[in-house]
Amino acid sequence: MSDDRLIALRFPVALVLSVVCLAVPAWADGQAGVDAYTRGDYATALREWRPLAEQGDANAQYNLGVMYDFAKGVPQDFTTARRWYEQAAAQGHAGAQNNLGGLYEFGHGVTQNSVRAYMWYHVAAAHSTGDAQKDVAAENRDEIAGRMTSAQIAEAKQLAREWKPLQK
Known part of the structure; x- marks a missing residue:
C-alpha cells in the first residue's frame, strides 16, 4: 500500500x-x-x-x-429562560418547546400569546420522543385550546406546520 x-x-x-x-x-x-x-x-x-x-x-x-x-x-429571570429555551427549541428539543409554550401561555418573559403557546405545545407534542413528554405537551395544548377561538387554533396549527428545526 x-x-x-x-x-x-x-x-x-x-x-x-x-x-x-x-x-x-x-x-x-x-x-x-x-x-x-x-x-x-x-x-x-x-x-x-x-x-x-x-x-x-x-x-x-x-x-x-x-x-x-x-x-x-x-x-x-423569564427573559433569560426564554433565550435558552428558544435556542434549544430551535434545535428540536421538545422539553424546551413545551416550556416555551408555558412562557407564552402565562406571559412570563414575553407578551402573553395563546396562539404562540398552542403552536409550541403542538410542536413539542409532535416531536417528543417519550410518551410522557408527548402526553404533557398534548395536555397543555388541549387545555389552552379550550380558551381559544377556532381561528386562533387554525393560526397556531399553521405556525406549527411551518416550523422547522435548525439544520445541524
Whole structure:
C-alpha cells in the first residue's frame, strides 16, 4: 500500500476519533451537571452546563432555561429562560418547546400569546420522543385550546406546520 493511500485512510479515522474524544468530555460535563442539579448543587450544575450551552448543546440550553425559569440557584429571570429555551427549541428539543409554550401561555418573559403557546405545545407534542413528554405537551395544548377561538387554533396549527428545526 502506498504512503499516500495509507495517509488518506488514516485521516478519516483520525477525524472520527477526534470527534469521539471531544464528545466524551462534553457528555461527562453534561452528566456532571445533571448529578449536581439532582443533589441540589445548582452552582456546580450552572458551571458545568453554561459552557456546553454556549457551544450549542440543546440539553444544556434547556437545563439553563429550567434553572432561570424556576429560580434554581439563580434569580428567576423569564427573559433569560426564554433565550435558552428558544435556542434549544430551535434545535428540536421538545422539553424546551413545551416550556416555551408555558412562557407564552402565562406571559412570563414575553407578551402573553395563546396562539404562540398552542403552536409550541403542538410542536413539542409532535416531536417528543417519550410518551410522557408527548402526553404533557398534548395536555397543555388541549387545555389552552379550550380558551381559544377556532381561528386562533387554525393560526397556531399553521405556525406549527411551518416550523422547522435548525439544520445541524
